[in-house]
Amino acid sequence: MYQGSCLCGQIRYQLIAPIRASHCHCRMCQKQHGAAFATYVSVQLSDFQLLSGEDLLVQFQSSPGIYRGFCHCCGSSLFWRDSSSDEIAAALASFDTPYVPEQIPDIYSQSHALWCPAAQQDRSS
Ligand SMILES: [Zn+2]
Numbered sequence: 001m002y003q004g005s006c007l008c009g010q011i012r013y014q015l016i017a018p019i020r021a022s023h024c025h026c027r028m029c030q031k032q033h034g035a036a037f038a039t040y041v042s043v044q045l046s047d048f049q050l051l052s053g054e055d056l057l058v059q060f061q062s063s064p065g066i067y068r069g070f071c072h073c074c075g076s077s078l079f080w081r082d083s084s085s086d087e088i089a090a091a092l093a094s095f096d097t098p099y100v101p102e103q104i105p106d107i108y109s110q111s112h113a114l115w116c117p118a119a120q121q122d123r124s125s
């Protein structure tokens with residue numbers, strides 16, 4: 001069981017049995033997180049539970065059927081969901097329980113930020 005929360009602490013969630021993790025370098029994750037990439041952990045919807053703050057959770061539709069959940073109070077980026085799937089992804093950085101995925105593949109690397117250390121490694125290799 002893993003628990004996570006937003007910066008102000010009003011939205012709290014828990015999940016069990018993570019399926020996979022990824023560092024997503026797409027432009028939408030960059031924009032929403034204000035960072036070079038977003039690290040998400042996916043779980044089955046049935047393994048996900050919102051514990052508090054449901055009234056503060058804003059669902060922004062970033063493209064058709066894609067919803068990005070963030071806290072209305074503190075702005076923390078928390079969730080990503082494709083409404084046609086039965087999975088939800090939570091931002092690993094919002095976890096309060098330590099969790100180190102076995103593998104975290106980079107996806108959408110073609111749009112990676114050129115100032116990101118990973119991108120600099122790519123250039124030198
Ligand atoms: Zn918050």
Ligand SMILES: [Zn+2]
Binds near residue numbers: 025038108
């Ligand atoms: Zn992305």
